[in-house]
Amino acid sequence: MAWCFPGKGRTKLVDSAAIMIRLENLTLQRGPLRLLEDAELTLHPGQKVGLIGANGAGKSSLFALLRGELTPDAGNCLLPADWRIAHMRQEVETLDRLAVDYVLDGDERLRRVQHDLAAAELAHDGSALARLHAELDSADGYSADARARKLLAGLGFSNAQMSLPVGDFSGGWRMRLSLAQALMCPSDLLLLDEPTNHLDLDAIIWLEGWLKSYPGTLLLISHDRDFLDAVVDQVAHLEQQRINLYRGGYSAFERARAERLAQQQQAYDKQQVQRAHMEKFIARFKAQATKARQAQSRIKALERLEELAPAHVDSPFDFSFREADKISSPLLDLSEGRLGYGERAVLEKVKLQLTPGARIGLLGPNGAGKSTLIKTLAGELQPLSGRLQRGENLVVGYFAQHQLDSLDDRASPLLHLQRLAPTEREQTLRDFLGGFDFRGPRCDEPVVNFSGGEKARLALALIAWDKPNLLLLDEPTNHLDLEMRLALTMALQDFAGAVLVVSHDRHLLKSTTDEFLLVADGRVQEFDGDLEDYARWLIDFRLRQQPGSSSEPAADKTDKRAQRQAAAALRQQLAPHKREADKLEKALGQLHEQLASVEAKLGDGAIYEAARKDELRDALAEQAKLKSREGELEEAWMAALEQLETLEQQLAQAD
Numbered sequence: 001m002a003w004c005f006p007g008k009g010r011t012k013l014v015d016s017a018a019i020m021i022r023l024e025n026l027t028l029q030r031g032p033l034r035l036l037e038d039a040e041l042t043l044h045p046g047q048k049v050g051l052i053g054a055n056g057a058g059k060s061s062l063f064a065l066l067r068g069e070l071t072p073d074a075g076n077c078l079l080p081a082d083w084r085i086a087h088m089r090q091e092v093e094t095l096d097r098l099a100v101d102y103v104l105d106g107d108e109r110l111r112r113v114q115h116d117l118a119a120a121e122l123a124h125d126g127s128a129l130a131r132l133h134a135e136l137d138s139a140d141g142y143s144a145d146a147r148a149r150k151l152l153a154g155l156g157f158s159n160a161q162m163s164l165p166v167g168d169f170s171g172g173w174r175m176r177l178s179l180a181q182a183l184m185c186p187s188d189l190l191l192l193d194e195p196t197n198h199l200d201l202d203a204i205i206w207l208e209g210w211l212k213s214y215p216g217t218l219l220l221i222s223h224d225r226d227f228l229d230a231v232v233d234q235v236a237h238l239e240q241q242r243i244n245l246y247r248g249g250y251s252a253f254e255r256a257r258a259e260r261l262a263q264q265q266q267a268y269d270k271q272q273v274q275r276a277h278m279e280k281f282i283a284r285f286k287a288q289a290t291k292a293r294q295a296q297s298r299i300k301a302l303e304r305l306e307e308l309a310p311a312h313v314d315s316p317f318d319f320s321f322r323e324a325d326k327i328s329s330p331l332l333d334l335s336e337g338r339l340g341y342g343e344r345a346v347l348e349k350v351k352l353q354l355t356p357g358a359r360i361g362l363l364g365p366n367g368a369g370k371s372t373l374i375k376t377l378a379g380e381l382q383p384l385s386g387r388l389q390r391g392e393n394l395v396v397g398y399f400a401q402h403q404l405d406s407l408d409d410r411a412s413p414l415l416h417l418q419r420l421a422p423t424e425r426e427q428t429l430r431d432f433l434g435g436f437d438f439r440g441p442r443c444d445e446p447v448v449n450f451s452g453g454e455k456a457r458l459a460l461a462l463i464a465w466d467k468p469n470l471l472l473l474d475e476p477t478n479h480l481d482l483e484m485r486l487a488l489t490m491a492l493q494d495f496a497g498a499v500l501v502v503s504h505d506r507h508l509l510k511s512t513t514d515e516f517l518l519v520a521d522g523r524v525q526e527f528d529g530d531l532e533d534y535a536r537w538l539i540d541f542r543l544r545q546q547p548g549s550s551s552e553p554a555a556d557k558t559d560k561r562a563q564r565q566a567a568a569a570l571r572q573q574l575a576p577h578k579r580e581a582d583k584l585e586k587a588l589g590q591l592h593e594q595l596a597s598v599e600a601k602l603g604d605g606a607i608y609e610a611a612r613k614d615e616l617r618d619a620l621a622e623q624a625k626l627k628s629r630e631g632e633l634e635e636a637w638m639a640a641l642e643q644l645e646t647l648e649q650q651l652a653q654a655d
Helices: 059-066 099-104 108-123 126-138 141-154 171-184 201-212 225-231 250-285 289-304 370-378 401-406 413-420 426-434 440-444 452-465 482-494 506-512 531-545 560-602 610-654
Strands: 004-006 012-014 021-030 033-043 048-053 074-080 084-087 189-193 217-221 234-239 242-247 332-341 344-354 359-363 385-390 396-399 470-474 498-502 515-520 523-527
Touching: 021 059, 033 059, 033 234, 033 242, 048 059, 048 225, 048 250, 059 074, 059 189, 059 217, 084 171, 099 141, 099 171, 108 126, 108 141, 126 141, 126 560, 141 171, 141 201, 141 610, 171 189, 171 201, 201 225, 201 531, 217 225, 225 250, 225 506, 234 250, 242 250, 332 370, 344 370, 344 523, 359 370, 359 506, 370 396, 370 470, 370 498, 396 452, 401 452, 413 426, 413 440, 413 452, 426 452, 452 482, 482 506, 498 506, 506 531, 515 531, 523 531, 531 610, 560 610
Parallel strands: 012 074, 048 217, 048 234, 084 189, 189 217, 359 498, 359 515, 396 470, 470 498
Antiparallel strands: 004 084, 021 033, 021 074, 234 242, 332 344, 332 385, 515 523
């Protein structure tokens, strides 16, 4: 499979003793654009590296190079020959596959063994069956289905969704399936390109934990600074056709780069003084015979003088939300709101008042109703019951992903803005769009050619122009790069109206919100805590969602006494769960002994003689019975281990 393969087809595969990735004097060009020139990079096994850089810097092309889809224009790309590489597919084609089967397809070896095993069973090849069952065991095949379902659950899929065809899911959820498939693939090198783009905060927190425990080498392209800080131990920055490696996460990279740029600027300033002095000497004396030799020497020195680029740290984005003409308080008032679709209520008894200056972040598990609430406030949905009163001067700026599809593909950014402001001077509109990095010809190009990030920037520009006094933002940072995320954060900090935001970008939430509302269990209520408290709340919520678990609400995290009580209760729960897991493991071990005995019998070629056909039939029946029982025990044991693990994690948090 293209997304999970042994290392082949790249420029140079080196002996596995040289266990590292090395780029040597690498030049990489796509068409007329030179992405990298004489670039150097060395990565060792087990390193987790964030790959960052401006759009078009070559991040995705570097991934393609490592996968063997591109070859260097010069230099070397060296990888161990036996490394298995997994990556996240961007296109999903097998729409008729069930979700869990699609994820299992990520383990190519497992699928090959399963295919061969089915063929051996049809052929009644006892020797092959014994060998293949051993190979299946070594590939952790008996636990594969449970592992695939665990990945899907972590990424937000319900048990029912796991058995749906891939074609039933939207584009964003198909990307989650592709991510799960990549994680399912046993690999030495994992390449992930923007894995959080289609994830909510819950799934991102889960993914962080999974990647932290990943034993292989990780290369991660991401615009989520908190995610990078949590996962990577180094940052590789693509800039000016080079790759600079920094120790630590994104925050450490920012500090180190700032220091390097300051030093670079000083060197550049010094160089410019030196250059000016030399040019002045040349201009004065090159025509004088007595000074001609000295002037020539200066010219050659000037040619040899290293070109130091000035430290350009200015972002291409510089914008603000235009100040509202009028404002009233409250901007919006919802009481006893029953919200949902048709006759189906998602949220009950919602009470929410938004006043100028409010800064609210919405938290809650996937599907709990966050988007339902925002759509109702934006006027896309009407409350099923209750009272929703809008302020006299309310102007809503509403951003959601589906609005990107409503942009006119045939119109340019300038035309979009001219439709909002037909009497405004064209230059004024162009200057405004420049703050969103739509400059020159890009202002006049049709939207149909734009990337998802460019469409998101244009949608935000239209909102910013419209002078809103209430911003309702549903995942506004999807597809935005780090620089644009920072610009949006600064614009929101300066915004005078009210903000209600759903975002998986924790840096944005921490920088722009003052309070959180928790949307869960059909209610909207204040959340007394920060994002770390919310991560702990999620653990408890998932525990309560498991069959047979307590449906009592989570203990108040700020209540120390309640924390102690919760920890004591968890310790009481641990013992029986551990006994059950041990009991199942013992039973599974005994069954494996029985199965080994039967498969040893089947591995004896003499049993397939005609005279022993009754014995063969009984042995095959016993094998089938034991295999069926093995599957049941395996599933029960994995479930018990998962619940035990969850309880232990929660106990650690409670302590």
